Amino acid sequence: MCELCTTNGLSRRHLLGGGMAVAGLAAAGLLGGLATPTAALAQAARPNDIPPAEALKRLKDGNARYAANKPRQHDFSAGRAARASAQYPFAAILSCADSRVAPELAFDQGPGELFVCRVAGNFVNEDGLASLEYGVQVLGLPLIMVLGHTNCGAIDATIKVVKDNITLPGHLPGLVNALKPGIEAAIAKQPKDLLATAIEENVRFNVRRLRDASPILSKAVADKKLQVVGGVYDIGTGKVTAIEA
Ligand SMILES: [Zn+2]
Secondary structure, eight states, X not given: OOHHHHHXXXXXXXXXXXXXXXXXXXXXXXXXXXXXXXXXXXXXSOTTOOOHHHHHHHHHHHHHHHHTTOOOOOOTTTXXXXXXXXXXXXXXXXXXXXXXXXXXXXXXXXXXXXXXXXXXXXXXXXHHHHHHHHHXXXXXXXXXXXXXXXXXXXXXXXXXXXXXXXXXXXXXHHHHHHHXXXXXXXXXXXXXXXXXXXXXXXXXHHHHHHHHOTTHHHHHHHTTSXXXXXXXXXXXXXXXXXXXX
């Protein structure tokens, strides 16, 4: 059986895994005054069972700490034993592979808190969609953020391909094709700053793709269990700006 399913599937195995996680939390003294193991399990079985708005606030607060260079003290060993048996991330980030964009740092989060999918140009492909479906259906993620960034080389290259009709080597044409819809929407607007607009339009296009992705994500959105939002990370300031989509 898939290792992932044994820790987070909605099954007896999941309950056992959750129990082990709770035991770990209890051992770490994180369950406070909970009197019985049953009460502890009921309260702590899914720490990420929070409204999407609260998940978004955590990201915003974390980014504010990061941009102000005042991150939390991270104790990477705390909770390690509990994480071995289960994970409860509260948000997924679909970000670019750019080395200057590091979601866990940009949102000041530790291990087990973010479910991150990365690909140059932060677009939705089949494998990325499957990963996010797993995150929502099995891990119970309440929030997905598509995170573009300033000075994105993948977007810039795609603009050149579309405008100058050049062909890139290797497997890059496949990536460029995936990015074209958002970029063509930006070109049609004839903006002053085409790169910045294309970065935003690419985020909007992929937010809508995820919201409409049936059967799993679209249903979770309709049921108000999931929110899909967009943002752009400014490499120069470290700040993430929300993108309405
Ligand atoms: Zn990029």
